Amino acid sequence: MTDNLLFSIDGHVATITLNRPEKLNAATPAMSKAIVAAAEECNRDDRVRCVIVTGAGPKAFCAGSDIAELDSYATPWDFRNRADYCDAIHHLLKPSIAAVNGYALGGGLETALSCDIRIASSNARFAAPEIKLGWIGGGGMAAFLAHSIGMSNAAKMIMTGDPIDADQALAWGLVSEVVEPEALLDRARALAETIASRAPIAAETAKLNLRAAFSMPLDKAMQYERDLQTICFATEDALEGRAAFKEKRAPVFKRR
Known part of the structure; x- marks a missing residue:
């Protein structure tokens, strides 16, 4: 694990918290490996019946991969075969809830989309900004968005890279609920405990x-x-x- 990832199990609910708020919880390679390990632990542990994924601090769920770290991969093929945090969340066997606080950008949006249920705080913002930097998402962005919000809305997000706010995300079906920031984790926990009781x-x-x-x-x-x-x-x-x-x-x- 790493200090930049918090992992806990309380009753039948596990919580994975990206803990790098000073960098909008942008994921480093070390964080990616830690997320993979946490997800595997959730899959192994029969106590865990539901998983909450969230970000530390008031500003961000996850701003995606840390751009400054991407040049650390020796080759594009190494980048292709990296330990991927989006894949790890997608491969959770247990039901999962994204508690989206603040920015969910790029891989952060893909991480939220990899969860079964998404709840957003009213200050949440969602974007697929990769096109502004010269590439596209690689963690299921197109497939997840097309299934969640339809082809036209997905194309608008992916081809412009521009953000949408929480109310637009709710209207499009990207999230199930919008709550005030101070109520987000309590609401996610209540929903997780309901699922865990089934x-x-x-x-x-x-x-x-x-x-x-x-x-x-x-x-x-x-x-x-x-x-x-x-x-x-x-x-x-x-x-x-x-x-x-x-x-x-x-x-x-x-x-x-």
Whole structure:
């Protein structure tokens, strides 16, 4: 790990905090490796049922990769094969929530888009500014934005590099909620705890199902969903859920 990344587990909720506020939480290669390690720990640890990703300080979620560090890669191929923080968040097995405080730029926007749910503070700003520097995003920017806000809006963001504010992000469906900055982490935590209270295998399966819905033809996606439902139905947690319903009590799920 690194001092520029904070990682904690409280109950069933893990929190990954990019901790470089003086640089708008821009990610260095060391931070990228630490994010990969934190994500892998979340995947391994059965205590973790939901993950919050956020940035330290009031100004930024993440301003993307630290531009000053990019020339440290010996070749473009080394850059291509770097440990990527966006990929690490995308490959989380557990449900994830981006608590976007302030700027989410470039790789920071891709990191937020890699999460399942996005909540923004009212001062959040979102942009894909790579085109202003001579390149494009490489962490799923086009695919994530096109799925989230539609082709035309995605093209506008990617081809201009200009930012949108939190209200526009909400109107376009880029985020699910906008709250005041001081309420952001509390709201993210409350939502994470709600998700963590549900059957964990079902929540992880729902994540797989949602991603399949974007990558499969409709008939295949529906069949896949039925298969996933059957797998969930066979778990001990599903048996517990049915028993709790009959007994009119809260279920106790054990990820089995």
